Amino acid sequence: xxxxxxxxxxxxxxxxxxxxxxxxxxxxxxxxxxxxxxxxxxxxxxxxxxxxxxxxxxxxxxxxxxxxxxxxxxxxxxxxxxxxxxxxxxxxxxxxxxxxxxxxxxxxxxxxxxxxxxxxxxxxxxxxxxxxxxxxxxxxxxxxxxxxxxxxxxxxxxxxxxxxxxxxxxxxxxxxxxxxxxxxxxxxxxxxxxxxxxxxxxxxxxxxxxxxxxxxxxxxxxxxxxxxxxxxxxxxxxxxxxxxxxxxxxxxxxxxxxxxxxxxxxxxxxxxxxxxxxxxxxxxxxxxxxxxxxxxxxxxxxxxxxxxxxxxxxxxxxxxxxxxxxxxxxxxxxxxxxxxxxxxxxxxxxxxxxxxxxxxxxxxxxxxxxxxxxxxxxxxxxxxxxxxxxxxxxxxxxxxxxxxxxxxxxxxxxxxxxxxxxxxxxxxxxxxxxxxxxxxxxxxxxxxxxxxxxxxxxxxxxxxxxxxxxxxxxxxxxxxxxxxxxxxxx
Ligand SMILES: [Ca+2]
Ligand SMILES: [Ca+2]
Numbered sequence: 001x002x003x004x005x006x007x008x009x010x011x012x013x014x015x016x017x018x019x020x021x022x023x024x025x026x027x028x029x030x031x032x033x034x035x036x037x038x039x040x041x042x043x044x045x046x047x048x049x050x051x052x053x054x055x056x057x058x059x060x061x062x063x064x065x066x067x068x069x070x071x072x073x074x075x076x077x078x079x080x081x082x083x084x085x086x087x088x089x090x091x092x093x094x095x096x097x098x099x100x101x102x103x104x105x106x107x108x109x110x111x112x113x114x115x116x117x118x119x120x121x122x123x124x125x126x127x128x129x130x131x132x133x134x135x136x137x138x139x140x141x142x143x144x145x146x147x148x149x150x151x152x153x154x155x156x157x158x159x160x161x162x163x164x165x166x167x168x169x170x171x172x173x174x175x176x177x178x179x180x181x182x183x184x185x186x187x188x189x190x191x192x193x194x195x196x197x198x199x200x201x202x203x204x205x206x207x208x209x210x211x212x213x214x215x216x217x218x219x220x221x222x223x224x225x226x227x228x229x230x231x232x233x234x235x236x237x238x239x240x241x242x243x244x245x246x247x248x249x250x251x252x253x254x255x256x257x258x259x260x261x262x263x264x265x266x267x268x269x270x271x272x273x274x275x276x277x278x279x280x281x282x283x284x285x286x287x288x289x290x291x292x293x294x295x296x297x298x299x300x301x302x303x304x305x306x307x308x309x310x311x312x313x314x315x316x317x318x319x320x321x322x323x324x325x326x327x328x329x330x331x332x333x334x335x336x337x338x339x340x341x342x343x344x345x346x347x348x349x350x351x352x353x354x355x356x357x358x359x360x361x362x363x364x365x366x367x368x369x370x371x372x373x374x375x376x377x378x379x380x381x382x383x384x385x386x387x388x389x390x391x392x393x394x395x396x397x398x399x400x401x402x403x404x405x406x407x408x409x410x411x412x413x414x415x416x417x418x419x420x421x422x423x424x425x426x427x428x429x430x431x432x433x434x435x436x437x438x439x440x441x442x443x444x445x446x447x448x449x450x451x452x453x454x455x456x457x458x459x460x461x462x463x464x465x466x467x468x469x470x471x472x473x474x475x476x477x478x479x480x481x482x483x484x485x486x487x488x489x490x
Pocket of ligand 2: 095
């Protein structure tokens with residue numbers, strides 16, 4: 001049995017929860033972790049934590065699988081009973097799709113959803129793996145990584161190569177060094193993480209400038225660099241006159257002049273206050289602390305929950321709104337800004353989301369009393385400056401909220417010479433969910449669809465091998481084109 005680092009963390013947290021003994025009183029959802037203690041190696045738990053929807057439609061309502069688990073449960077506590085109840089329903093086919101619950105868990109399909117089954121209903125699949133075809137792999141590689149179909153001559157030359165594998169990898173290296181890959185394919189993959197909106201990138205800076213974000217994204221994922229810089233970079237990147245990406249240390253001022261025209265922001269400040277990167281380097285955490293990311297996601301929120309959720313889904317692959325990635329903290333949510341998040345069903349998500357959010361609350365977003373000049377900067381006293389009701393501010397100052405990620409505490413602000421968010425990003429970048437999410441993104445681009453149950457062994461080997469690649473996307477791509485998933489026509 002392979003117990004991974006994430007699970008070592010979670011086990012510590014779960015033990016802490018049980019010791020507190022208040023699990024029942026608060027009704028904090030422990031289902032995902034308890035499930036993964038029983039099945040640490042199934043796809044739902046490998047590099048991830050099971051989603052609530054494995055057993056529930058909308059909690060507390062059970063789906064067909066959850067209902068069978070509930071029916072098999074004894075009279076002890078939920079956590080004590082769950083392993084036995086799960087074992088008792090392994091041979092049932094709760095959702096009636098023809099696969100037993102255990103088969104579905106091992107394949108990575110949902111045992112409570114009849115529409116999720118492998119092979120898909122109505123598919124012609126025999127379940128037999130299709131062999132690796134070097135010419136097909138070559139054609140697919142050219143389209144995926146060079147953005148253009150292989151020409152007749154290229155395919156002919158490839159067909160007569162003495163060593164097809166060497167020829168494939170040589171051609172791949174050329175594609176990975178191309179402008180297409182760096183300036184078209186990777187930016188497209190960044191769109192849903194950056195979420196650009198119109199109006200930026202001109203001399204009149206209405207908003208922060210997201211070009212910096214695209215440049216950092218492409219930089220971290222090319223040049224044989226370490227992709228963890230997506231979350232760890234304390235530098236920025238600019239395009240030089242030749243169009244190459246160049247690392248910039250220190251802060252970046254907003255543009256003062258473009259083509260002889262003096263730049264302004266929407267408040268007529270010249271030079272503008274938006275459009276640069278003002279954050280002091282020691283508080284930076286790559287893509288999740290750019291001026292654009294903070295402006296776009298935090299806006300005027302004192303508790304920037306949307307910012308934390310966007311970081312979590314973009315770089316760790318967990319969509320909290322779909323009940324994924326829950327690591328509830330017993331004493332949370334404190335409901336520090338009195339939004340009612342402690343009520344049912346709100347606490348089910350906010351006992352994970354709020355403790356993940358505090359770390360983002362020290363970074364200025366897109367409004368506030370000192371907007372726009374503070375946008376994208378860090379302050380340990382933002383809660384005092386943002387104009388909260390006096391008692392909310394006093395509660396924050398008297399007992400500064402502790403941030404958590406994956407159920408484990410992070411430092412308080414001021415405890416280190418960086419910030420809780422930098423520690424958040426370091427833990428995130430070192431995690432298996434980060435590896436899995438990054439590799440899933442590149443795999444999906446290369447193969448043209450997300451990994452399926454038929455690929456699960458190859459996919460797992462790909463993401464677990466990322467550290468051996470030095471987290472370099474080029475080395476990962478060279479491994480992807482050798483997989484059956486890539487080179488087997490479907
Ligand atoms: Ca089934
Ligand atoms: Ca199913």
